[in-house]
Amino acid sequence: MxxxxxxxxxxxxxxxxxxxxxxxxxVSDAANVLDAIEQVWAHRDRKLMFRHACHHASCGTCxxxxxxxxxxxxxxxxxxxxxKPLTIEPLRNFDIVGDLVVDMAKFFQNQQASDFVITRPxxxxxxxxxxxxxxxxxxxxxxxxxxxxxxxxxxxxxxxxACPTMAGDHKFFGPAGLAAxxxxxxxxxxxxxxxxxxxxxxxxxxVWRCHSAWECxxxxxxxxxxxxxxxxxxxxxxxxxxxxxxxx
Amino acid sequence: xxxYRPDLKRFRFLRWFDFRSWRLGMIAYxxxxxxxxxxxxYLYIHLxxxxxxxxxxxxxxxxxxxxxxxxxxxxxxxxLAGMLIHGLNGLRIALTxxxxxxxxxxxxxxxxxxxxxxxxIAGALKIFAG
Ligand code: HEM
Ligand code: SF4
Numbered sequence: 001m002x003x004x005x006x007x008x009x010x011x012x013x014x015x016x017x018x019x020x021x022x023x024x025x026x027v028s029d030a031a032n033v034l035d036a037i038e039q040v041w042a043h044r045d046r047k048l049m050f051r052h053a054c055h056h057a058s059c060g061t062c063x064x065x066x067x068x069x070x071x072x073x074x075x076x077x078x079x080x081x082x083x084k085p086l087t088i089e090p091l092r093n094f095d096i097v098g099d100l101v102v103d104m105a106k107f108f109q110n111q112q113a114s115d116f117v118i119t120r121p122x123x124x125x126x127x128x129x130x131x132x133x134x135x136x137x138x139x140x141x142x143x144x145x146x147x148x149x150x151x152x153x154x155x156x157x158x159x160x161x162a163c164p165t166m167a168g169d170h171k172f173f174g175p176a177g178l179a180a181x182x183x184x185x186x187x188x189x190x191x192x193x194x195x196x197x198x199x200x201x202x203x204x205x206x207v208w209r210c211h212s213a214w215e216c217x218x219x220x221x222x223x224x225x226x227x228x229x230x231x232x233x234x235x236x237x238x239x240x241x242x243x244x245x246x247x248x
Numbered sequence: 249x250x251x252y253r254p255d256l257k258r259f260r261f262l263r264w265f266d267f268r269s270w271r272l273g274m275i276a277y278x279x280x281x282x283x284x285x286x287x288x289x290y291l292y293i294h295l296x297x298x299x300x301x302x303x304x305x306x307x308x309x310x311x312x313x314x315x316x317x318x319x320x321x322x323x324x325x326x327x328l329a330g331m332l333i334h335g336l337n338g339l340r341i342a343l344t345x346x347x348x349x350x351x352x353x354x355x356x357x358x359x360x361x362x363x364x365x366x367x368x369i370a371g372a373l374k375i376f377a378g
Binding site for chain 1: 250251252253254257260261263264266268269271272273274276277280341344345346347350351353354
């Protein structure tokens with residue numbers, strides 16, 4: 001069955017101040033929000049700027065805010081909103097390129113700073129710790145595993161958008177970047193590399209800038225638990241400073 | 249005010265008050281800041297009031313009469329609420345910051361706020377009982 005949906009989309013360009021435009025589209029009741037956005041582009045306004053690729057939460061490119069909450073619209077059914085109008089806005093705390101597209105350059109630089117890569121051959125074991133796969137995305141069972149599955153991250157930027165600290169300090173390294181550092185740290189015993197990683201996460205724009213709102217972990221669609229990684233890094237960095245204090 | 253405007257970049261922090269995105273952690277975050285500002289303000293008011301003490305009974309005694317008025321006692325209850333919320337939530341932030349109770353930060357917040365509510369009711373009863 002097809003339903004008529006109202007989308008209120010935040011539009012902007014370099015020379016056009018952000019403003020809302022309302023569109024009505026017809027989509028299947030089984031559609032996801034990304035399908036509705038595509039309908040706007042296909043039938044209402046070909047100039048609408050938005051990003052997407054995979055349509056199944058693997059690429060992380062389509063992240064936007066739906067009714068104020070950060071989401072991957074490719075996996076959010078329109079049925080979740082029972083026909084109510086949807087307000088679609090770009091991610092917060094990024095500069096806008098146009099409409100729903102934001103500038104992710106700094107975000108990707110921070111992701112790479114720790115030499116983190118999302119694609120690599122399957123690992124059977126991290127340093128000394130077997131990987132505990134939960135075999136599912138159930139938050140309850142996931143909560144018992146050690147934080148060793150950073151490859152869950154699809155680099156969508158949702159955590160940076162949800163983070164209130166990011167809104168106050170644009171130099172903050174950001175939850176995803178810090179979680180990437182933690183992930184890299186788990187994989188190496190090399191003291192030089194560990195020192196480099198911990199120094200990267202240290203400092204006033206690093207882990208210490210976080211004010212524990214936990215919004216990153218709450219918003220992350222992939223259970224990366226960035227806030228937990230930040231707390232774990234703090235522990236490691238504190239240990240490192242204590243060791244240095246006693247000349248070790 | 250549309251905070252997506254590039255010229256309002258410096259005011260992005262005002263997005264904290266976009267209640268559409270509030271979850272428990274964000275509520276705790278806002279409460280911590282609001283109570284912190286309240287406590288700092290109180291500290292200055294407290295110092296101002298204490299200077300009256302130095303001026304002797306002529307200025308201090310009338311103040312004590314005001315301090316016993318019900319509306320003033322209500323402000324005492326508000327102060328107690330601020331102290332309890334900020335202090336107990338602060339304890340949670342400090343603990344989780346050391347990696348303690350990280351997984352249970354939400355139930356920890358709820359439990360500490362229940363403690364705050366109970367202590368506030370007990371405190372309010374005592375304040376108004378005189
Ligand atoms: C039981 C006593 C207290 C505890 C356990 C406590 C704990 C904390 C903690 C952990 C933070 C950091 C929060 C964060 O990282 O976001 C904080 C922030 C703060 N506290 Fe307290 N605090 C206490 C009493 C006070 C008092 C009496 C005042 C004022 C006179 C105060 C004023 C502040 C201020 C201004 C901040 C900064 C808030 C911000 O970052 O925006 N605190 N407190
Ligand atoms: S940590 Fe989660 S929210 Fe942040 S970029 Fe990775 S997948 Fe997205």
